[in-house]
Amino acid sequence: MGIAIVTGGSRGIGAAISEKLAADGHDIVINCASSVEKAEAVAEKCRAHGVKAMVKQWNVADYAACEAAVKEIKEEWGVPDILVNNAGITRDGLLVRMKPDQFDAVVSTNLGGVFNMTQIVGAMMMRAKKGAIISLSSVVGISGNAGQANYAASKAGVIGLTKSAAKELGARGVRVNAVAPGFIESDMTDVLPEEVKKNMLGQIAMKRCGKPEEIANIVSFLASDAASYVTGQVIVADGGMI
Numbered sequence: 001m002g003i004a005i006v007t008g009g010s011r012g013i014g015a016a017i018s019e020k021l022a023a024d025g026h027d028i029v030i031n032c033a034s035s036v037e038k039a040e041a042v043a044e045k046c047r048a049h050g051v052k053a054m055v056k057q058w059n060v061a062d063y064a065a066c067e068a069a070v071k072e073i074k075e076e077w078g079v080p081d082i083l084v085n086n087a088g089i090t091r092d093g094l095l096v097r098m099k100p101d102q103f104d105a106v107v108s109t110n111l112g113g114v115f116n117m118t119q120i121v122g123a124m125m126m127r128a129k130k131g132a133i134i135s136l137s138s139v140v141g142i143s144g145n146a147g148q149a150n151y152a153a154s155k156a157g158v159i160g161l162t163k164s165a166a167k168e169l170g171a172r173g174v175r176v177n178a179v180a181p182g183f184i185e186s187d188m189t190d191v192l193p194e195e196v197k198k199n200m201l202g203q204i205a206m207k208r209c210g211k212p213e214e215i216a217n218i219v220s221f222l223a224s225d226a227a228s229y230v231t232g233q234v235i236v237a238d239g240g241m242i
């Protein structure tokens with residue numbers, strides 16, 4: 001099968017995506033910002049599926065770091081077939097009180113990181129005339145959310161970037177899609193106050209949070225030949241929230 005890069009693969013949704021793509025038979029590069037030990041544990045689970053897995057730590061917001069990492073991956077394993085832009089952060093706060101650095105950190109990681117990786121890996125995929133790029137947006141990028149102007153802007157940006165890249169790369173056989181999850185169990189949502197979680201659950205038709213594996217299944221589909229005529233799409237998986 002192919003070679004897949006999963007950014008932010010050390011925890012949560014990214015860990016589930018890494019394991020699912022390994023189960024699908026792909027060799028996996030697991031990126032993280034700092035939790036190398038957790039990423040190594042994910043790599044072990046991937047290897048149990050009989051594929052190769054390696055951990056690479058770099059900051060997706062840093063263009064030069066992305067370039068260096070992708071160059072190493074290409075030299076060690078070859079041109080990636082699948083790129084999953086999953087790394088993301090939150091720095092929540094009401095708009096009128098939000099500090100510029102709260103805005104910049106979220107946009108440079110969640111949107112800048114997607115731009116960096118899509119440009120660098122997308123160029124290689126174009127030359128190879130094949131590839132699938134899947135980026136994690138969020139329902140918040142479609143509907144907005146009080147306290148998350150920075151995050152919502154970054155995730156709306158991911159949708160615009162995905163649709164534009166799909167139009168540019170399609171003729172070279174590279175598909176570009178996004179997944180927009182709702183409220184998924186992970187470290188990112190664990191830290192929310194109980195009151196906020198209760199309120200969120202009240203808005204979900206299915207009356208439960210999603211599981212990382214439920215997002216990984218959609219990424220697996222979009223990365224596969226089963227989705228060979230799907231590009232420029234945003235698949236919402238939110239249990240009927242928006």
Ligand code: NAP
Pocket residue numbers: 007008009010011012013014031032033034035036038058059060061085086087088089109136137138139180181182183184185186187188189
């Ligand atoms: P999470 O549990 O907080 O994990 C975030 C991952 O991103 C970690 O692996 C982290 O690495 C990595 N990361 C953060 N900043 C990075 C950087 N600058 N460079 C490289 N890696 C970086 O998050 P999650 O809940 O699984 O979310 C995964 C993605 O889904 C995010 O894009 C998020 O916005 C999106 N999403 C999540 C939900 C949800 O309800 N959970 C809903 C909609 C969308 P370290 O472990 O090293 O810190």
